[in-house]
Amino acid sequence: MKKIILLISCIAFFTSCNVTESIVFNENGSGQFLITYEMGDAVKAMTQAMGGNTADSEKEKDNKVMDTTIVFADIMETYKDSVAALPKEKQLALEAVKNMFMNMHMNEEEGVMNMGVGLNFNSIEELKDINEKIRNAQSLNSQGDQMDSMKENSPLGNFFGSENNKTGYILTDTGFSRVTEVSVLEGDGDESVEKLFNEEDESNQEFLDYFENAFYNVKLTFPKAVKTISIENVEFSEDRKTVTYKTNWIEYLKNPMLLDVNVEFVDE
Structure with a gap:
């Protein structure tokens, strides 16, 4: 059980590269939500810090390979x-x-x-509290106090974004919307959004340098072709049923609503 909890904790400790939010919708409104963390750079850094210059024979011997899926319901029953x-x-x-x-x-x-946390849903209503569910998954570690301290006292904490953000999804027969609500303590509008991440703050400089090439990607797959979409620089699949777009992670921290989108489906 401890090993499983430790494995889950890796999501919170090493999210240092790119994030992809993927939603696949079926014709009946069910589907799969998956948020994936690509952390290859973190692995390379850890390998170097833990003896990256060792002999090739030792590297081959110690090389760790894992390809697995953990279902939380199964964990709760088995353990x-x-x-x-x-x-x-x-x-x-x-x-x-x-x-x-x-x-x-x-x-x-x-x-x-690469790590991903996902949910197979029967209705889009089940995505209502998905941000909180992801945070709960990230919190499942045996060193919670140390992690919270790290997030609060180092630039790495900024990578997790703000807990004040809540993403909602709306799916109808004619279209789809991704809508972000940002709760701030003071002020409202654009001025408040700008306060979410202050790049002039000296404590954020290390973060800016480390994550300048990090991106938040969104990939959406629908049962219908997309007629129009309210965001630029979108990649379409050949059948126009899958759209992919992204923004730099730092820009996302400054304004989480950059990834919001309205989609209109082709009439069939």
């Missing part, structure tokens, strides 16, 4: 006695994500480390 012994907040976090799953693909030699 129900261990779950019952966890602190109450950990039990609540597991309960909140019991219908979710996690994918992990790692190959240290190739510098690959």
